[in-house]
Amino acid sequence: MQIFRNLLTKKYKTNRINIYNKRRSKRVKKINLKSQKGITLIILIITIVILAVLASVTVMNFDSGTDIRNYNYMCADIELLENKILIYYNKNKTLPVKGNAIGGATEMLQGQASSRDNSTYYQIDLAELPNMTLNYGRGNISDKNIYIINEQSHEVYYLKGVVYEGNNYYTPFK
16 A cells, blocks of 8 residues: 555656656747747837848949949940941041041040140040940930040040049040
């Protein structure tokens, strides 16, 4: 009989301990949930701040990348035009120009004109240079979206210019 009592007592004690632990674990879980709400809000705010910083850096890099791309497009256009004009000039002994000389072009180039240039600039007639794909220069003189050439040096300039590193460029810098 003593053995039977010991078993019952042990079982009863074990059940009481299990019930106590279950109640205690529920209290612990409630405490953890309450404390996690504040941490979650702080983590959310920190995450938003980090994302904002990354977004601003990305936008600044995109602007810089756009400037580089535009400058490279202008340089590629001018190099292509110079090659096509050289071929045209050797064949026809004249430049492929449209209309009269452009007055005040030296001032529009803001000091980037070559020292070999005279003061006579003409708009390049792109119709005379077939099979060319240009990024710029298909506009008209009023919006300055044209390529011009100097009569004496045969230097090509993009009259509208592109912004690169805060400066306007009308021809590749050398």
